[in-house]
Amino acid sequence: MLTARTERIAVRGPHDIVNVRQVVRGWCLAVGMGLVDLTKMVTAASEIARNTLEYGGGGALTIEELRDGVRQGVRLIFEDQGPGIPDIDRAMTDGYTSGTGMGLGLGGTKRLVDQFDIASTPGQGTRVAITKWKAR
Amino acid sequence: MPATPSRRLPRVLDERFDEILAAWTKEQTNGAKPGTASEGDIRARCSELLSAMRKALASSGADDVQGPAWAPVRDVLQRVSFIRAQQGFTPSETATFVLSLKRPLFEALRASAGNDAEALATDVWGATEVLDRLALFTAEVYMKTREELIARQSQDMLELSTPVVKLWEGVLALPMIGTLDSSRTQVVMESLLQRIVETGADVAILDITGVPTVDTLTAQHLIKTVTAARLMGAECIISGIRPQIAQTIVHLGVDLGDIVTKATLADAFKLALSRTGTTLVRSRNGANPTGSLTTTPR
Numbered sequence: 214m215l216t217a218r219t220e221r222i223a224v225r226g227p228h229d230i231v232n233v234r235q236v237v238r239g240w241c242l243a244v245g246m247g248l249v250d251l252t253k254m255v256t257a258a259s260e261i262a263r264n265t266l267e268y269g270g271g272g273a274l275t276i277e278e279l280r281d282g283v284r285q286g287v288r289l290i291f292e293d294q295g296p297g298i299p300d301i302d303r304a305m306t307d308g309y310t311s312g313t314g315m316g317l318g319l320g321g322t323k324r325l326v327d328q329f330d331i332a333s334t335p336g337q338g339t340r341v342a343i344t345k346w347k348a349r
Numbered sequence: 350m351p352a353t354p355s356r357r358l359p360r361v362l363d364e365r366f367d368e369i370l371a372a373w374t375k376e377q378t379n380g381a382k383p384g385t386a387s388e389g390d391i392r393a394r395c396s397e398l399l400s401a402m403r404k405a406l407a408s409s410g411a412d413d414v415q416g417p418a419w420a421p422v423r424d425v426l427q428r429v430s431f432i433r434a435q436q437g438f439t440p441s442e443t444a445t446f447v448l449s450l451k452r453p454l455f456e457a458l459r460a461s462a463g464n465d466a467e468a469l470a471t472d473v474w475g476a477t478e479v480l481d482r483l484a485l486f487t488a489e490v491y492m493k494t495r496e497e498l499i500a501r502q503s504q505d506m507l508e509l510s511t512p513v514v515k516l517w518e519g520v521l522a523l524p525m526i527g528t529l530d531s532s533r534t535q536v537v538m539e540s541l542l543q544r545i546v547e548t549g550a551d552v553a554i555l556d557i558t559g560v561p562t563v564d565t566l567t568a569q570h571l572i573k574t575v576t577a578a579r580l581m582g583a584e585c586i587i588s589g590i591r592p593q594i595a596q597t598i599v600h601l602g603v604d605l606g607d608i609v610t611k612a613t614l615a616d617a618f619k620l621a622l623s624r625t626g627t628t629l630v631r632s633r634n635g636a637n638p639t640g641s642l643t644t645t646p647r
């Protein structure tokens with residue numbers, strides 16, 4: 214698998230979430246993703262960006278355009294140096310929230326994308342990587 | 350100072366204009382983002398820039414791209430960067446618009462230099478300097494545009510209060526546009542509840558056709574608004590849920606419960622009218638092919 218190009222953007226404030234959605238939309242358009250997949254990926258980006266900001270205290274997003282043979286896709290890697298997630302299984306459970314949300318962000322995102330990876334170390338931070346391939 | 354590349358450069362641009370334009374346009378369309386610009390558009394932009402460059406080079410040389418003679422060139426670049434910034438291009442993709450002129454231009458310079466290697470080296474060096482400066486200018490405009498866009502968006506979110514429109518006796522509509530961040534949704538909710546009290550409305554239609562992304566936060570806000578409206582005695586209908594949004598909501602796992610949804614504002618309006626006891630009668634007047642609606646209040 215090949216990474217054709219990458220971009221890194223900050224997730225520091227509420228405006229950045231708006232920006233994340235727009236930039237991710239642009240990258241999905243660039244690989245020719247259809248409207249449904251694009252909407253799913255932009256929504257997934259919005260969820261994880263908000264978690265990064267709200268719970269992770271801010272961080273960064275790295276966007277990658279992927280090529281795997283003739284397949285094209287977009288990968289988003291969100292990283293923060295926040296408190297981390299003590300129990301990932303519980304955090305992934307639909308309806309669980311430590312705040313005032315619906316507790317659907319992580320579980321929902323996993324269902325919206327083709328690949329979902331989460332790693333977190335309490336006291337050190339959280340990294341969420343999601344990939345969506347362009348449907349052929 | 351390099352030896353007078355500024356005299357040969359405009360001449361080559363002049364003599365080989367069509368050839369350079371064709372090669373450059375091709376370079377652009379090869380790497381183009383789908384759905385952003387047509388080949389005709391790209392060609393028009395390239396042609397505009399080349400003509401402006403030719404004039405600027407002829408009248409003032411290559412050293413002063415910030416000067417008045419280069420204003421038309423900067424103008425074209427400004428527009429290109431602005432559009433690309435809005436379309437979500439990256440800064441480097443935006444600068445590529447200028448940088449991709451290098452190859453076609455160098456090739457034209459080489460073809461016209463013949464055997465004179467020294468002249469060619471000087472010309473290529475001169476052209477590189479100009480294009481690099483223009484690329485830098487393009488990237489700067491891009492950054493500025495992005496910043497302005499972001500600032501304006503957040504401004505919009507704060508200032509634009511969604512209008513609450515009285516569609517009919519007892520029926521209110523809220524066409525929501527833009528990003529439903531928490532502060533804006535708060536405003537929307539308050540003005541809706543206010544109008545429900547004022548008008549004694551029975552039905553409120555929340556139209557989200559203009560909302561590009563519905564994530565869990567947006568959904569939560571919508572559900573809260575509907576619940577609060579119910580407490581005030583009004584039923585809500587959510588309209589304008591496009592198919593891709595509907596699919597996304599389902600995958601997110603958001604349960605809209607017993608909230609009534611309709612594809613379009615018109616459908617929601619019809620339902621609202623029947624809820625308020627207004628019947629619609631299709632006119633039999635053949636002169637009006639779409640049929641006019643006659644309403645009979647309860």
Ligand SMILES: Nc1ncnc2c1ncn2[C@@H]1O[C@H](COP(=O)(O)OP(=O)(O)OP(=O)(O)O)[C@@H](O)[C@H]1O
Pocket residue numbers: 260264265268269293295296297298304305309310311312313314315316317318319320339565566
């Ligand atoms: N980057 C992070 N750092 C620390 N904790 C996190 C992070 N992301 C998620 N969590 C934890 O996982 C929980 C579940 O996250 P999830 O996104 O599924 O729901 P939510 O954000 O609480 O609500 P919703 O996303 O539906 O608005 C959060 O409440 C939070 O406790």
Ligand SMILES: [Mg+2]
Pocket residue numbers: 260263264314317318319
């Ligand atoms: Mg969340």
